[in-house]
Amino acid sequence: MLQAAPADGEMSMSSMLERAEAHGLPVHTFDLEHDERLGVDPFAVWDEATKVGGLFYSPANRGFLVAADFETVRHVLQDSKVWSNLPSTIVYTKEQVDLDVPPLTMDPPDHTRYRRALAPLFSPKAVAHLEPRIREISHELVDRILAQGTCDFTKDFAAKLPALFFLEWLGLGTEDVDRMFHLAERATFEFPTQEERDDIEARIDAIVRGAIRDRRDDPRNDLASAFVRMRAEGQEIPEDIVVGMAKLAFIAGQETTSTQLGYIMWHLARNPADRQLLVDDPSRIPDAVEELMRFYNTGGSSGRVAKEDGELNGFPVKAGDRIFIARCGADRKLAPQVQLTRSGVPHSAFGLGIHRCIGSHVARIEMRIGLEVWHERIPNYRVPADFVAGHRYGSFMQQLLSLPLELAPADR
Amino acid sequence: MNFVIDTSLCSGHGRCYTLAPEWFDADDIGYGQVKDEPVPTGERARMGDIVAACPEGAISIKEG
Numbered sequence A: 001m002l003q004a005a006p007a008d009g010e011m012s013m014s015s016m017l018e019r020a021e022a023h024g025l026p027v028h029t030f031d032l033e034h035d036e037r038l039g040v041d042p043f044a045v046w047d048e049a050t051k052v053g054g055l056f057y058s059p060a061n062r063g064f065l066v067a068a069d070f071e072t073v074r075h076v077l078q079d080s081k082v083w084s085n086l087p088s089t090i091v092y093t094k095e096q097v098d099l100d101v102p103p104l105t106m107d108p109p110d111h112t113r114y115r116r117a118l119a120p121l122f123s124p125k126a127v128a129h130l131e132p133r134i135r136e137i138s139h140e141l142v143d144r145i146l147a148q149g150t151c152d153f154t155k156d157f158a159a160k161l162p163a164l165f166f167l168e169w170l171g172l173g174t175e176d177v178d179r180m181f182h183l184a185e186r187a188t189f190e191f192p193t194q195e196e197r198d199d200i201e202a203r204i205d206a207i208v209r210g211a212i213r214d215r216r217d218d219p220r221n222d223l224a225s226a227f228v229r230m231r232a233e234g235q236e237i238p239e240d241i242v243v244g245m246a247k248l249a250f251i252a253g254q255e256t257t258s259t260q261l262g263y264i265m266w267h268l269a270r271n272p273a274d275r276q277l278l279v280d281d282p283s284r285i286p287d288a289v290e291e292l293m294r295f296y297n298t299g300g301s302s303g304r305v306a307k308e309d310g311e312l313n314g315f316p317v318k319a320g321d322r323i324f325i326a327r328c329g330a331d332r333k334l335a336p337q338v339q340l341t342r343s344g345v346p347h348s349a350f351g352l353g354i355h356r357c358i359g360s361h362v363a364r365i366e367m368r369i370g371l372e373v374w375h376e377r378i379p380n381y382r383v384p385a386d387f388v389a390g391h392r393y394g395s396f397m398q399q400l401l402s403l404p405l406e407l408a409p410a411d412r
Numbered sequence B: 001m002n003f004v005i006d007t008s009l010c011s012g013h014g015r016c017y018t019l020a021p022e023w024f025d026a027d028d029i030g031y032g033q034v035k036d037e038p039v040p041t042g043e044r045a046r047m048g049d050i051v052a053a054c055p056e057g058a059i060s061i062k063e064g
């Protein structure tokens, strides 16, 4: 059952494996880079992993631990003393590829300092005024879809709303939306070599650095200008860090919300009673979004590396151990069914602990308004009978590739 | 009876102030704060729901 260790990772891998065996930790091959089932039914892969145990060892690629139930996931993500983001690497791939997107790629105290500076830009009060514009864009997209009469939800709505809204807010304009969205997609879904990853990040760096430099002399009412005004404990922030944080916003601001919306709609299009519930009572949309984020958690690649020895569920952790956070399986295990009206079951789709998603408040507004406008204008829709869902998993998350819908718009 | 938020655990999910704006508020970066309003004793079940909804396990109930 166990594969031979590849030569490069032999030392740490054999010792992680030896410790796993010595301590009775389950060993289960969990290979996000190569498992073809991720293209067909990714949720089965997550559910299977969760059944193995709250913590197990996967010998795939360079070898890594997997946190697979909510308690273990929460423990690791809250224990930033042991579990570090330095180096910030994708833990489960064959090649080690490092990322540079602060504040995700920082540990305290730097992380605390810069997250504190960044968070006010994305707080619930700071983003509330964006609602009307998000509603306007949603209506424009629906207009276009109704005019064309057919729709692939992922491309025509889910991918467009966050990109159009976010690029405009950032101050980059939307003439180049396809190229910008494509860059964010590459940063999210490819398994690049270090060279390719650096190339993607350099392209995004150039775009956001240009906007930020421009706003130093010519401030406007946009997010790039807010990045320029940002201070950490009253002090100016080095340009590379400002640009790094804007790079993360560029990627996370477009792709994540788009992907999550695709899965939410996939559920509603297949479950008419749930769809009708939201049509009849749109005030249920916010709780429904949380529940569907839990059940269709986009997976994410959050990984951590131990920076000191510690203990996890009785297992002796050694500095250098890698761990993958299987948030999707962990969240689904909390309740095996979707129930849109509940609010007492938490999820980790926005992460947990000190790196929890800063963009969650704006992402929630986008998803809520997108769903409100859609259901007001197009209350009846379904997937064609012959539709077969296809998915992909990349370095940051999983995605539904397409979602064709048959539409019956509201009479107006 | 009222809520207590463990500020070392709260990371600003905002479930508390979304589910019960009459009892919770957001601070300037979106982290939860307990309002200075005693919670009526009849609200026990709903209080339990809010404690459970906090993904960080940061909310507890203080008797009295």
Ligand code: HEM
Pocket (backbone or CB within 6 Å): A102, A103, A104, A105, A115, A248, A249, A250, A252, A253, A254, A256, A257, A258, A260, A298, A300, A301, A302, A303, A348, A349, A350, A351, A352, A354, A355, A356, A357, A358, A359, A360, A362, A363
């Ligand atoms: C539905 C949409 C979204 C999902 C599912 C999502 C998910 C996540 C997750 C899981 C993390 C934690 C990663 C980890 O612990 O390793 C995270 C962090 C982050 N997200 Fe999001 N995100 C979304 C939308 C956004 C948006 C719109 C922004 C806007 C800028 C954003 C900005 C960030 C930032 C800056 C961090 C890093 C925070 C830190 O390191 O302290 N996200 N996100």
Ligand code: SF4
Pocket (backbone or CB within 6 Å): B005, B009, B010, B011, B012, B013, B014, B015, B016, B017, B030, B031, B032, B053, B054, B055, B056, B057, B058, B059
């Ligand atoms: S739900 Fe929990 S983590 Fe979120 S703001 Fe409230 S107390 Fe903080």
